Amino acid sequence: MQPDSLLSQDELDFIRSLHNSPQGELADTGAGLAVEGAGRLQDLLLRLVARGCVTIQAQFQNQQLSFPLRVAEDEFHAQRIRLGAPTIYEDGPMVRxxxxxxxxxxxxxxxxxxxxxxxxxxxxxxxxxxxxxxxxxxxxxxxxxxxxxxxxxxxxxxxxxxxxxxxxxxxxxxxxxxxxxxxxxxxxxxxxxxxxxxxxx
Missing domain, CATH: 2.40.10.220 (predicted glycosyltransferase like domains)
Known part of the structure; x- marks a missing residue:
């Protein structure tokens, strides 16, 4: 290590372990959704999400989960689509x-x-x-x-x-x-x- 280094080798190793940990990767994967497709499709999707018109639906046994999508902007003004907490529905004579x-x-x-x-x-x-x-x-x-x-x-x-x-x-x-x-x-x-x-x- 160079004598003028700001961090010790132990500190550098600790930071690297945090950065490379599976937990950090899992936490980051839920932060936003990567959308692949042509530029026009991405623009259309962003506009629809910004208006609150897009959800992701999932069905499990007698329950449905409806995840709202939202547009979030990071510190660099890049827009990402984020999942919101779902509304959970239960099937029955009426879905409620x-x-x-x-x-x-x-x-x-x-x-x-x-x-x-x-x-x-x-x-x-x-x-x-x-x-x-x-x-x-x-x-x-x-x-x-x-x-x-x-x-x-x-x-x-x-x-x-x-x-x-x-x-x-x-x-x-x-x-x-x-x-x-x-x-x-x-x-x-x-x-x-x-x-x-x-x-x-």
Whole structure:
């Protein structure tokens, strides 16, 4: 090693091991999708993805996964197509977004972190099944926070759809902030991974 080198040989070896590790390669492969094809086809695909018109669909047993594609720009202003967290659907009499049935109901919170009278029993990317507690009334619309243990609270807005046969309330989620929607998708994907480890292994 040259005497004026900034890094020792051990430091260089460590950096090389990080760069050449299989984990680093695996992490990088999911960062973007390489698209092969003529320039016009790539331009068309980028325009469609930028408008939110393109998804990748996958079918596994009785579930469908729909991955949204997004255009991301790196520090050199090069555009890449990135996968977003999927919406998971389950087959049945109707195809509907996969619902996570919570082991224990979780109260929605106000902006101060105080529990409301609305408790989440089931949640999906586009709706909630809620229970009203403490004598509260069921609002037509709400804007509250979903704060499962170990996660940063997720802002939700909902609109009352109907009362279920067992006295619970079904609310449709009203999209209002793409980042909050993506965080909810990530949460549901993580819970789906825990509920169906064979699919994610």
């Amino acid at each position: 977004p996969w619902r996570l049935a919570l082991a224990e109901a979780i109260p929605l919170q106000d902006r101060n972190g105080d529990a409301s009278s609305l408790w989440v029993v089931e949640i999906s990317v586009n709706g909630l099944v809620l229970q009203v507690r403490d004598g509260g009334a069921a609002p037509e619309v709400f804007s509250l926070w979903f704060a499962p243990h170990g996660y940063t609270p997720i802002a939700l807005r909902g609109s009352l759809e109907r009362q279920t046969a067992d006295g619970l309330l079904a609310y449709r989620l009203v999209p209002h902030d793409p980042q909050e929607t993506e965080r909810l998708r990530d949460y549901i994907l993580e819970q789906h991974r825990l509920a169906h480890p064979h699919l994610h292994s």
